[in-house]
Amino acid sequence: MKTITMILLTLFLGKGCSNDAQNDISKALLQYDAHTRGYHLKVVISDQKATISQARMPDSPSQQIKISDADWKEMLGYFEKINLEELPTLKDPSQKRFYDGAAIAELKIRYQDKTYGTKAFDHNNPPAEIKELVDKIVSLVKPLD
Secondary structure, three states: OHHHHHHHHHHHHHHHHHHHHOOOHHHEEEEEEEEOOOOEEEEEEEOOEEEEEOOOOOOOOOEEEEOOHHHHHHHHHHHHHOOHHHHHHOOOOOOHHHHOOOOEEEEEEEEOOEEEEOOOEEOOEOOHHHHHHHHHHHHOOHHHO
């Protein structure tokens, strides 16, 4: 009886710890914004779909695309690596946006009823900690250009 109890307890504790430690992208809403005076991009990702808007006006048409299973799995891997609490403290690698050398970009993540966001960074040059995820988000827009 003790053996069965120990096995069940070990399985229960092991499974509980691994699930709590990882971010689950299926429960998150990601929003990537990049803009300058003449350029605007907004990508909202939720539930394996991306809504893409390339105009400033709120009533402008937007496109919704389904994210392929392979791309979704790749994004899941990148999302799990991110420490959401550190997003506001990430250092931008360049400041070209200060002289119109790059669009101003930001990443916001709504996860478990809390919103996490980065400080502004240069579009196409995000902080290293979120580079893979941001590059994947931006790559979803490339076929639509």
